Amino acid sequence: MIETIISAAGLVYTIGKDAWSYVKENYPKKEADYKETSRIVELNYPKESGIEEAWKKKGYELRWAAPQKIESHKLKGYEILYEIDESKKEIFSLKCWNNDSGRPADLTLMAKKTNP
Numbered sequence: 198m199i200e201t202i203i204s205a206a207g208l209v210y211t212i213g214k215d216a217w218s219y220v221k222e223n224y225p226k227k228e229a230d231y232k233e234t235s236r237i238v239e240l241n242y243p244k245e246s247g248i249e250e251a252w253k254k255k256g257y258e259l260r261w262a263a264p265q266k267i268e269s270h271k272l273k274g275y276e277i278l279y280e281i282d283e284s285k286k287e288i289f290s291l292k293c294w295n296n297d298s299g300r301p302a303d304l305t306l307m308a309k310k311t312n313p
Contacts, residue, residue: 231281234289235305242291243306248280256312261293261304275307 240261243249249259259278262270267277277290291306 231286231288234287235292236289238291238293240293240304242293248291252278252308256310257308258311259306259308262307264303264305267305267307270307270309273309275309278306278308 238246243259252259260270260275262275279288279290281288293304293306
């Protein structure tokens with residue numbers, strides 16, 4: 198039993214170490230250099246700003262998700278969409294508070310790869 202626990206802990210450490218190495222090699226900017234934020238936008242912002250079209254060209258489908266639905270959407274292949282603002286050194290998600298339309302409040306923009 199103890200051997201299994203030690204073996205599993207070693208496997209988790211190895212996977213974590215490998216993942217961290219991959220991130221450092223492929224994303225050389227220091228994490229501390231970028232601040233993670235969210236930007237509040239209107240519901241139609243992805244379409245009007247061109248973000249929706251740009252991600253469609255890359256083979257992604259976008260959707261807004263309420264907080265209680267995010268994990269369910271992740272099971273269907275969606276992930277929270279993050280954009281990078283190099284000039285402000287920010288990594289940000291897009292959120293929409295749109296209580297006037299009857300839609301759920303506090304929506305987060307998510308993306309799913311549709312074309313491999």
